Amino acid sequence: MISPLKKQNIRNVAIIAHVDHGKTTLVDAIMKQCHLFRDNQDEMTQNQILDSNDLEREKGITILAKNISVRYKGFKINVIDTPGHADFGGEVERTLNMAQGCILLVDAQEGVMPQTKAVLKRGLELKLKPIVLINKIDKKLANVKAAIDEVQNLFLDLATTDDQLDFPILYAIGREGKVFLELPEGDLTVANSTTGDITPLLDTILEYIPEDDAIEEGPFQMQVNAMEYDPHNGRYLIGSINRGSLKVNDSVALVVDDSEKAQIVRGKIKRLLVREGLGWEDITSANAGEIVAIAGIDSKAIGGTLCDPSKIEAMPALKISPPSVYIKFEANTSPLVGKEGKFVTASLLQKRLDQEAENNVTLEIKPGDGGSYIVAGRGELQLSILIETLRREGYEFQVRKPQVVLQTIDGVVMEPLEQLFIETPEAYLSAVTQELSNRNGQMVDMRSIGGHTKFEYKILTRKLFGLRNELITQTKGNVVLSSAFSEYVKKVDDGDIYRKGVIISTDAGEARAYALNMIQERGILFCKPADKVYEGMIIGMNKYDEDLDANPTKERHKTSVRMNQAEVTQVSLKQYQGLTLEFALAFLNEDEILEITPENLRLRKSHLAKTERDWLRRGNLSEFAKKKMGIE
Numbered sequence: 001m002i003s004p005l006k007k008q009n010i011r012n013v014a015i016i017a018h019v020d021h022g023k024t025t026l027v028d029a030i031m032k033q034c035h036l037f038r039d040n041q042d043e044m045t046q047n048q049i050l051d052s053n054d055l056e057r058e059k060g061i062t063i064l065a066k067n068i069s070v071r072y073k074g075f076k077i078n079v080i081d082t083p084g085h086a087d088f089g090g091e092v093e094r095t096l097n098m099a100q101g102c103i104l105l106v107d108a109q110e111g112v113m114p115q116t117k118a119v120l121k122r123g124l125e126l127k128l129k130p131i132v133l134i135n136k137i138d139k140k141l142a143n144v145k146a147a148i149d150e151v152q153n154l155f156l157d158l159a160t161t162d163d164q165l166d167f168p169i170l171y172a173i174g175r176e177g178k179v180f181l182e183l184p185e186g187d188l189t190v191a192n193s194t195t196g197d198i199t200p201l202l203d204t205i206l207e208y209i210p211e212d213d214a215i216e217e218g219p220f221q222m223q224v225n226a227m228e229y230d231p232h233n234g235r236y237l238i239g240s241i242n243r244g245s246l247k248v249n250d251s252v253a254l255v256v257d258d259s260e261k262a263q264i265v266r267g268k269i270k271r272l273l274v275r276e277g278l279g280w281e282d283i284t285s286a287n288a289g290e291i292v293a294i295a296g297i298d299s300k301a302i303g304g305t306l307c308d309p310s311k312i313e314a315m316p317a318l319k320i321s322p323p324s325v326y327i328k329f330e331a332n333t334s335p336l337v338g339k340e341g342k343f344v345t346a347s348l349l350q351k352r353l354d355q356e357a358e359n360n361v362t363l364e365i366k367p368g369d370g371g372s373y374i375v376a377g378r379g380e381l382q383l384s385i386l387i388e389t390l391r392r393e394g395y396e397f398q399v400r401k402p403q404v405v406l407q408t409i410d411g412v413v414m415e416p417l418e419q420l421f422i423e424t425p426e427a428y429l430s431a432v433t434q435e436l437s438n439r440n441g442q443m444v445d446m447r448s449i450g451g452h453t454k455f456e457y458k459i460l461t462r463k464l465f466g467l468r469n470e471l472i473t474q475t476k477g478n479v480v481l482s483s484a485f486s487e488y489v490k491k492v493d494d495g496d497i498y499r500k501g502v503i504i505s506t507d508a509g510e511a512r513a514y515a516l517n518m519i520q521e522r523g524i525l526f527c528k529p530a531d532k533v534y535e536g537m538i539i540g541m542n543k544y545d546e547d548l549d550a551n552p553t554k555e556r557h558k559t560s561v562r563m564n565q566a567e568v569t570q571v572s573l574k575q576y577q578g579l580t581l582e583f584a585l586a587f588l589n590e591d592e593i594l595e596i597t598p599e600n601l602r603l604r605k606s607h608l609a610k611t612e613r614d615w616l617r618r619g620n621l622s623e624f625a626k627k628k629m630g631i632e
């Protein structure tokens with residue numbers, strides 16, 4: 001068994017940056033060069049090793065913050081890899097207070113981006129010692145000097161003390177595992193044109209980042225920053241020991257807040273573990289300043305404080321910024337309910353969302369009306385990741401149109417506004433400006449460099465829904481866009497983003513090629529032959545503004561010769577466009593529902609019967625109609 005370390009021999013550092021600036025790739029290099037893997041182990045040839053869950057791999061982004069440890073020159077360095085996408089900013093906030101220093105990565109071409117600012121602001125508020133690393137200096141359009149200027153201005157803006165302005169600057173080609181104290185000479189765009197390794201970074205960490213200011217003597221105290229679960233030992237509470245030390249079998253008390261009625265959960269330490277490389281190792285005792293995982297306390301409180309029972313003292317609550325977007329979840333009410341999911345009932349959905357609320361402090365989950373759940377997060381992406389996760393686990397449910405979280409400040413209703421950056425080849429300049437003007441975006445800046453145009457906009461969060469998809473289509477994938485919450489502004493009373501009418505199925509059954517072939521003349525199809533349909537289901541998008549009814553189950557007229565199989569497949573659906581989660585969430589209107597099963601996404605009207613929708617369209621509902629539709 002390994003022996004406990006003193007905090008003098010431990011350094012805790014978080015890697016922070018805007019999305020895609022190379023954090024996880026840099027951690028690959030640290031792990032490989034510190035020999036966490038044998039030379040012949042698979043990981044030695046893998047990239048983004050820490051992005052280990054399926055959705056992280058598929059999307060090529062980090063979703064959850066994770067930490068690893070390496071040994072270097074007699075020290076143990078705990079490295080925390082954080083996500084750069086603004087939607088997962090809560091993960092950064094949750095984990096940063098386990099560190100004393102941060103490595104701020106800045107892409108040498110992109111420079112300072114919205115999330116660079118957001119994460120650095122947070123790090124400096126927590127008094128972390130920063131190290132700046134200008135990364136990707138091998139890029140053709142890299143402009144190291146401009147990037148440094150932007151970083152320096154950012155620090156002048158954000159520093160809370162003078163000594164925060166005194167930070168080391170390093171240069172790196174993270175992908176090649178090379179960090180430099182001075183900018184290397186020569187043509188860096190040629191692969192492996194320089195020699196180097198990761199040690200300048202590790203040495204700078206040891207030199208600049210202080211040991212944890214945890215208190216070595218005194219009653220044990222630790223804030224819970226994360227949780228992990230294993231079937232044998234149950235829940236592990238993870239955090240960095242703030243005061244005192246801890247042994248296996250010690251009694252501890254967990255307190256969630258410091259109010260009078262704070263609940264206290266007592267327990268005994270069954271197992272104590274510390275980070276070694278990518279895994280955890282058992283240890284019999286641990287000291288202040290060590291990041292540990294503890295089994296034996298049956299509580300769910302991230303943010304709670306574990307204490308010596310003789311001195312119960314809660315630490316200040318974790319500061320996580322409030323969410324700006326929410327989606328309503330409900331049990332599936334479609335005519336096809338229960339056909340495709342493993343977990344279908346409202347109570348199973350509730351149980352799963354309760355579990356998510358316990359484990360994920362970056363989402364706010366609370367009951368809504370009529371057995372629904374309101375799930376609030378930082379943006380469409382964060383919420384769609386939850387939806388996709390549930391779906392893959394076998395859940396079947398339905399959601400409503402995403403909404404922004406409004407705030408009332410001094411009696412004025414306010415809504416969230418975002419700062420938005422877009423980069424695209426000049427050829428698509430007008431596509432971008434046109435789309436943004438449709439969404440009432442306000443241009444703040446526009447610059448062209450080397451055939452690329454960079455835009456900065458201010459745009460209401462609700463006008464941002466679906467923009468990524470739209471621009472990807474219009475620029476044939478040649479666009480990078482990123483946004484971050486900026487501020488709350490007075491709510492504007494303008495309409496939603498323009499959307500065309502939909503094509504609604506009048507009948508239930510199986511869609512037929514014969515019928516779809518005719519319907520596609522009217523717009524774009526969301527369903528294909530043999531798909532199950534029902535009355536009120538949205539099977540496509542109309543070319544025009546109004547909604548349109550159509551029967552996709554119609555077969556060729558009885559008297560004519562039936563189409564044989566060959567004929568059916570010959571019908572080519574030129575206008576078919578399968579639904580993706582991102583598209584469907586952005587497409588939904590208020591009176592519509594997105595049905596989600598492990599196998600299918602279906603859009604539908606909330607009132608399925610055509611008669612009811614006709615009543616609604618005409619307005620002035622009769623008592624009979626109101627009763628029938630359950631409207632007060």
Ligand SMILES: Nc1nc2c(ncn2[C@@H]2O[C@H](COP(=O)(O)OP(=O)(O)OP(=O)(O)O)[C@@H](O)[C@H]2O)c(=O)[nH]1
Nearest residue numbers: 019020021022023024025061062084136173174175
């Ligand atoms: N040219 C160049 N590309 C790099 C370098 N380092 C990383 N990349 C590429 O940048 C992309 C993003 O890298 P990641 O390490 O996933 O970035 P990240 O900061 O962890 O991204 P998020 O966690 O999603 O915020 C990958 O395609 C990498 O191959 C570098 O030094 N030079």
Ligand SMILES: [Mg+2]
Nearest residue numbers: 023024061062
């Ligand atoms: Mg990453």
